[in-house]
Amino acid sequence: xxxxxxxxxxxxxxxxxxxxxxxxxxxxxxxxxxxxxxxxxxxxxxxxxxxxxxxxxxxxxxxxxxxxxxxxxxxxxxxxxxxxxxxxxxxxxxxxxxxxxxxxxxxxxxxxxxxxxxxxxxxxxxxxxxxxxxxxxxxxxxxxxxxxxxxxxxxxxxxxxxxxxxxxxxxxxxxxxxxxxxxxxxxxxxxxxxxxxxxxxxxxxxxxxxxxxxxxxxxxxxxxxxxxxxxxx
Amino acid sequence: xxxxxxxxxxxxxxxxxxxxxxxxxxxxxxxxxxxxxxxxxxxxxxxxxxxxxxxxxxxxxxxxxxxxxxxxxxxxxxxxxxxxxxxxxxxxxxxxxxxxxxxxxxxxxxxxxxxxxxxxxxxxxxxxxxxxxxxxxxxxxxxxxxxxxxxxxxxxxxxxxxxxxxxxxxxxxxxxxxxxxxxxxxxxxxxxxxxxxxxxxxxxxxxxxxxxxxxxxxxxxxxxxxxxxxxxx
Numbered sequence: 001x002x003x004x005x006x007x008x009x010x011x012x013x014x015x016x017x018x019x020x021x022x023x024x025x026x027x028x029x030x031x032x033x034x035x036x037x038x039x040x041x042x043x044x045x046x047x048x049x050x051x052x053x054x055x056x057x058x059x060x061x062x063x064x065x066x067x068x069x070x071x072x073x074x075x076x077x078x079x080x081x082x083x084x085x086x087x088x089x090x091x092x093x094x095x096x097x098x099x100x101x102x103x104x105x106x107x108x109x110x111x112x113x114x115x116x117x118x119x120x121x122x123x124x125x126x127x128x129x130x131x132x133x134x135x136x137x138x139x140x141x142x143x144x145x146x147x148x149x150x151x152x153x154x155x156x157x158x159x160x161x162x163x164x165x166x167x168x169x170x171x172x173x174x175x176x177x178x179x180x181x182x183x184x185x186x187x188x189x190x191x192x193x194x195x196x197x198x199x200x201x202x203x204x205x206x207x208x209x210x211x212x213x214x215x216x217x218x219x220x221x222x223x224x225x226x227x228x229x230x231x232x233x
Numbered sequence: 234x235x236x237x238x239x240x241x242x243x244x245x246x247x248x249x250x251x252x253x254x255x256x257x258x259x260x261x262x263x264x265x266x267x268x269x270x271x272x273x274x275x276x277x278x279x280x281x282x283x284x285x286x287x288x289x290x291x292x293x294x295x296x297x298x299x300x301x302x303x304x305x306x307x308x309x310x311x312x313x314x315x316x317x318x319x320x321x322x323x324x325x326x327x328x329x330x331x332x333x334x335x336x337x338x339x340x341x342x343x344x345x346x347x348x349x350x351x352x353x354x355x356x357x358x359x360x361x362x363x364x365x366x367x368x369x370x371x372x373x374x375x376x377x378x379x380x381x382x383x384x385x386x387x388x389x390x391x392x393x394x395x396x397x398x399x400x401x402x403x404x405x406x407x408x409x410x411x412x413x414x415x416x417x418x419x420x421x422x423x424x425x426x427x428x429x430x431x432x433x434x435x436x437x438x439x440x441x442x443x444x445x446x447x448x449x450x451x452x453x454x455x456x457x458x459x460x461x462x463x464x465x466x
Binding site: 098102105108109110111132134135136139172205208209210211213214215216217218220221225228229231232 | 331335338339341342343344365367368369372405438440441442443444446447448449450451453454457458461462464465
């Protein structure tokens with residue numbers, strides 16, 4: 001059923017360069033395959049352990065214990081951002097795949113309208129992003145674009161650009177609008193200089209610790225607290 | 234400087250059974266070693282790449298790129314919980330080390346007084362917990378204990394026991410006290426039956442998504458949003 005060449009191609013999809021050149025990606029496990037099949041994306045091939053055998057499944061799977069089923073899915077063509085509107089996120093150079101997946105899950109839960117990401121943010125079809133997103137990538141994928149220009153387009157549309165920093169205004173006592181672009185920065189370096197220069201309001205999640213405390217919150221955690229604050233009002 | 238036996242012992246500390254029997258754990262990287270040295274814990278040995286060489290460091294390190302420095306630290310004796318007071322967390326069978334580390338970082342940031350954990354929660358000296366905690370484990374470690382009994386002791390002290398569920402009351406419109414025990418459940422199964430039976434108030438973080446959406450939030454993300462809500466009031 002699967003030729004040696006098929007196996008080689010599917011295994012190669014663990015690497016970004018082959019995902020890019022074939023325009024494909026892999027999802028593993030029953031839940032994810034079911035989500036892929038109902039997502040409207042084109043599923044090129046479904047592979048079941050029952051049919052190909054344990055050994056082949058072990059070779060194909062990127063997981064430590066190979067799942068009963070996996071699928072090869074066609075990458076959708078790039079999403080085109082509509083005009084600036086609603087509550088949106090802009091991810092400035094998020095590098096950790098677990099963080100991107102978790103942020104997409106947060107965006108999905110809190111009904112964030114569009115997630116934008118800088119071109120150097122981790123690729124959404126990275127297997128670890130897909131896993132951490134818990135299937136959310138089938139509904140909510142980042143639109144990769146130039147963030148400084150994006151910020152300017154929101155500002156021109158009279159929608160505020162908010163960023164989280166260690167030295168901003170207390171998020172709990174700020175007025176937060178229902179439409180906004182919220183910028184979240186890189187895990188170590190925060191928001192880049194070019195983007196920070198285009199932020200109209202700097203926010204901080206204050207620490208409630210009495211003594212020395214963690215230097216910062218994880219970026220996905222900070223995203224959750226920030227989006228929760230915008231949404232609850 | 235390091236005997237073959239020393240190397241063997243340090244490598245063995247990647248496994249819980251050897252951490253338990255030696256009563257030691259390992260931290261890696263300059264920042265973590267500095268935190269260990271200033272933490273008041275007993276640091277048994279500091280190992281520098283400059284002194285032992287690249288090859289030995291590669292053998293000792295559990296990281297994909299070996300750090301310039303690592304340390305072997307003595308496990309502190311078990312923390313004894315004081316009487317029920319303040320804002321506390323109870324982790325009911327959290328299994329993912331990244332989640333425990335991230336939750337400790339959240340607890341540190343928001344000044345949670347004590348973090349309790351069920352005995353089947355992942356061990357705090359697991360290298361992945363230490364890494365995700367970003368050094369927080371030197372200030373904030375879980376007290377492992379029987380959670381049903383813990384819930385009863387809070388209830389007896391007239392402090393409410395809160396839990397997050399998919400079917401609770403909207404957290405944004407509930408009255409939340411400054412003293413509370415907040416229970417967070419397992420990644421797949423949520424709060425266990427025995428603990429759920431002792432929760433006095435069931436809370437939910439509502440979804441703001443219009444259509445189908447993620448089935449749940451990651452447990453560390455849910456912890457952050459919940460603790461943020463308790464603290465901001």
